[in-house]
Amino acid sequence: MPSYKTDRPFADRKLRNMDITHNPNTTLFKDQNEPSYAIPDFITDKERLELLDFWNDNFDTVGEIINDHIYRITYPMLFEKISDIIRPKIYEHFGDDIVFYSDIAKNDPMSVGDQMFKAVQPYGLHTDSVTHLDGYRPYKDIIIPLLIDGPGTYVTFNQRYRGHATMFMNGRDISSYANYHNIVKIQRYKDYGVENIDETNPDHDKLEMIMPRHIPLSVYDGLSIESIFLWQHCNAIVQDTSVLHAPTEFKGSKIGLTLHLMKRDESYKNSISGYYTPWSRHTIPIKKLK
Ligand SMILES: [Fe+2]
Numbered sequence: 123m124p125s126y127k128t129d130r131p132f133a134d135r136k137l138r139n140m141d142i143t144h145n146p147n148t149t150l151f152k153d154q155n156e157p158s159y160a161i162p163d164f165i166t167d168k169e170r171l172e173l174l175d176f177w178n179d180n181f182d183t184v185g186e187i188i189n190d191h192i193y194r195i196t197y198p199m200l201f202e203k204i205s206d207i208i209r210p211k212i213y214e215h216f217g218d219d220i221v222f223y224s225d226i227a228k229n230d231p232m233s234v235g236d237q238m239f240k241a242v243q244p245y246g247l248h249t250d251s252v253t254h255l256d257g258y259r260p261y262k263d264i265i266i267p268l269l270i271d272g273p274g275t276y277v278t279f280n281q282r283y284r285g286h287a288t289m290f291m292n293g294r295d296i297s298s299y300a301n302y303h304n305i306v307k308i309q310r311y312k313d314y315g316v317e318n319i320d321e322t323n324p325d326h327d328k329l330e331m332i333m334p335r336h337i338p339l340s341v342y343d344g345l346s347i348e349s350i351f352l353w354q355h356c357n358a359i360v361q362d363t364s365v366l367h368a369p370t371e372f373k374g375s376k377i378g379l380t381l382h383l384m385k386r387d388e389s390y391k392n393s394i395s396g397y398y399t400p401w402s403r404h405t406i407p408i409k410k411l412k
Contacts (some may be wrong), residue, residue, distance in 0.1 A: 123185040125411040130299045131404050137297035140396035142305040144402035145286035148315030150253045150392055151260055154362035158278040160351050161215065164266060164358035170206045174268050176203050177377055188408065193240035196233035198379060199224035204238070208266075208379070221384040223252055232400050232408060234287075234302040237380040240266075244334035244369045247290045247341050248303060249283050251363040252382045254394075254401035260363045263380065267353045271374035275332065275351035279345045282317045282364040286401070290316075290366065293340025300407045311344050316366070319344040332370040345386070355376075393408055 130137065165173070177195065185195045198204045199222045212220055223235030235252045251260045265276070289300060291307040298305050312319045314334065325347045330339055332350070345366065350358045353369065361367060362381065393400035398407060 125187040126408040134297040148285040158361035161358040195238040197224040223382040247368040260382040267375040274372040279366040294393040
């Protein structure tokens with residue numbers, strides 16, 4: 123499978139001390155006020171194993187590796203085997219006016235939405251809102267755990283961000299750059315427009331116990347836990363795409379399916395033009411390594 127590397131438009135030394143703002147608008151949508159929830163047994167174990175077979179049979183031919191740690195198959199809903207299992211369940215649960223990123227993003231210069239993925243280390247705190255597709259309003263994220271070696275959980279927070287997908291990195295001294303996600307770390311989250319900040323940090327002790335060891339606790343300043351979900355085979359975790367979230371510490375790797383659900387909205391228009399991508403003036407083509 124091909125490997126790619128993000129081609130960064132800024133030097134690493136500079137990236138340590140700057141935010142990456144692909145889209146500065148903090149009010150790209152106004153709806154989304156529902157609690158996060160899990161759907162037990164969203165798929166059967168037989169269907170889970172069929173989806174895992176799909177991963178094992180196809181990753182070498184249609185998968186890709188980005189920056190040595192993102193293993194993924196993009197546009198999963200365009201594969202018949204995945205679509206036949208997942209699509210009817212989504213329409214039944216959410217209504218048939220749901221639109222999948224996989225179905226409408228074919229003109230994107232790189233895939234930034236739905237994917238079947240293998241995670242080999244826990245991601246940090248973030249949101250995943252896909253906000254650049256004109257005519258389609260971001261709605262909900264759904265994550266379906268397919269394989270985890272041991273125990274794992276997933277935290278949603280009471281804080282929300284109604285802007286473009288963002289990684290929240292207060293106190294992290296790293297030179298991160300993402301082709302789609304904003305990266306914020308210079309100011310307090312409230313200053314970027316994160317809603318419902320709780321300066322008392324009521325859950326810091328709990329977070330210190332459960333969150334990934336390589337991420338400093340300062341990342342969660344101003345946050346409080348909404349729910350902790352088991353990262354459990356066959357369940358689905360559903361959240362408004364505005365919800366800040368992160369996986370807790372885990373060992374080994376995880377395989378899952380993540381989908382970014384949209385709704386048609388003629389009035390929604392937030393793409394930009396004149397750059398390589400319709401979401402950023404910074405992002406440039408990724409480099410193919412082999
Ligand atoms: Fe996410």
